[in-house]
Amino acid sequence: MTVPINAKPDCEPANGAKARPGLARPAPVKAGMADRRRHILDAATNRFAEHGFEATTVRQIADDVNILSGSLYHHFASKEAMLHEIVRETVEKMSANVVRISKAPVDAEARLTALILLELGEMTRNQQVHAILSNDRKFFRVREEFSYVVKAKREAYHAWCATLQDGIDAKLFKSSLDFYLTISTIIRMLNAAADWYKNEEAYMARPLGAYTLDGVIDFHLEFVLSAVRAPGRTSAPIPRAACEALAKFVA
């Protein structure tokens, strides 16, 4: 891995190949140049989110950043190593945030609201990584090396569970709620919503105005709270404003 430092000036075509007349790369001296890795990871994230990890080739990633596939291996040991770097931090921080919110000293409806705000906020802000986590979930579940993904998701689920239980105990939520069904449905719904919001699916003609994230969040808060609130509480105000601070994603 040791790279000899004999920095060769550009003006030395002394080898038989000389200066290639081919298409010169757009911006070889881009901005910082120290964040080359980041640039490559962004391209990979894009591809993985769009086509899935397995269907993406390292050549496609290399093309996106205008280098040859072999050169990628100077930055990353393998295609899988890139995936680890892309998902690890996101999945673990997300889980930690969910656990934090579930333990906040406010009533269960405020915590549930904050959880929804957190998920929709983070999943839209960082949508591509969450798309990978969702779309390739079977891959993560089956590969030992990615077991931390499953572990983090399980911890988040238990935090949601505790919140729902508290809400039932406090008579805020329907007592008949099935935890597992309710939570998994909500989480899938928010995940799909963020994906939709960021990726503008085309086959259904949208109404004129574009949706704002705020509008989408309000919609889902109302949708979910309508479904979980105890009868009689159905027209209580939705405590969104009060929960925004709690829902902030802590990195």
Place this chain on the structure above:
Amino acid sequence: MTVPINAKPDCEPANGAKARPGLARPAPVKAGMADRRRHILDAATNRFAEHGFEATTVRQIADDVNILSGSLYHHFASKEAMLHEIVRETVEKMSANVVRISKAPVDAEARLTALILLELGEMTRNQQVHAILSNDRKFFRVREEFSYVVKAKREAYHAWCATLQDGIDAKLFKSSLDFYLTISTIIRMLNAAADWYKNEEAYMARPLGAYTLDGVIDFHLEFVLSAVRAPGRTSAPIPRAACEALAKFVA
């Protein structure tokens, strides 16, 4: 495409190969033997649903039916041709059913209920095909040859739309409903639910008893109707039984 009918009797090994001593295939004279294509398509459906179309190799499919990859090309012109055969009928019949229900001479809530019953019923019955349609939706959207998929989905969307509009007009549903957001959310939710129901995702510990399809259907009917019903109608009974007949999938 013409298939010669000279049905050769099983008992004619007259060729030089005679009985291979190698590992005999499990059931070379399986049931009908005329449904060999069906068997292969089933294996392909399985793989495509599980890992995605692009990530699946023809060798994997061939392995699953115990033949060599080259032999598949005796049955299908290409990997894509298999995908066409797998999705075409399902997507077009599903759309036709949605349109039919949306035009039924019953109130909008009954039609919405029937639509939910139809989607959950068909999507669990025929889950793998719908998983392919959902997971590889970007692939279908981008490939001209599969434009009929997009077309069918758009028609179904418009049928849902009309049903929702009628419900609002009849004061059955909230007047504030955003069509697009509501419909796309419901459809994604039902799609994800069917996937979950059939594929038992593992990272969240499920409660003791297994879920029944009936239970899952009731849960989603209540979840969705809670969200769309006009205030004051929130505790009306859910007209499931009355809609079962209407919701039957017509092939």
Place this chain on the structure above:
DNA sequence: GTCTATAAAGAGATAGAC
């Protein structure tokens, strides 16, 4: 209708020049 064998292209990954 399946096999053997192989073509042709593409995959992930490595070595060494510069």
Place this chain on the structure above:
DNA sequence: GTCTATCTCTTTATAGAC
């Protein structure tokens, strides 16, 4: 840090024996 070049394995697909 990127390129050239290449290795090895796998991919989709075809040709022809049986």
